[in-house]
Amino acid sequence: GIQVEQSPPDLILQEGANSTLRCNFSDSVNNLQWFHQNPWGQLINLFYIPSGTKQNGRLSATTVATERYSLLYISSSQTTDSGVYFCALIQGAQKLVFGQGTRLTINP
């Protein structure tokens, strides 16, 4: 099946710093999503981005499908950005396969 690898596994930053999270995948992509899991366990849908670049406020994402990676950028980090960030890809027609996640901690 498709392999999804995220890096780094853990990232600790000071408030105001910028960060880049990476997602590598082993197969061609039709559906790639980035999620933020907050400390209460909720999965927040950040981006649906099978290719190209999208921006939403301080967050942006880029997927280069031909090179099989996606990047999530967080600028001017805030403590509320803390949590685990997952990327997930469709395997087959319907099954989302999640990476192991990057745990981001933003210290005040």
Next chain:
Amino acid sequence: EPEVTQTPSHQVTQMGQEVILRCVPISNHLYFYWYRQILGQKVEFLVSFYNNEISEKSEIFDDQFSVERPDGSNFTLKIRSTKLEDSAMYFCASSAGTLYQPQHFGDGTRLSIL
């Protein structure tokens, strides 16, 4: 923006008991999913459902699990005889299509088996 809603937010059940987790998908969506996340681990696919039948299921989704769309709005996951290892966060999701449509997730039900 339309949301997927799940109830209850937290369920505590004795081992061996049956539990039903409930979900209301986004109203115009046709595809429904359940995922599971054991504490500290990644999110895992359980089952997908379309046109009133299961379209795909994982190895985790064994005979103790079942899904149902009892009416036009609800989508349920039943665990027939719960085990300690069923303790996890269960997420419901829905999508308008499959390959080229995002899946929208609910806030999850935290299931604790005692």
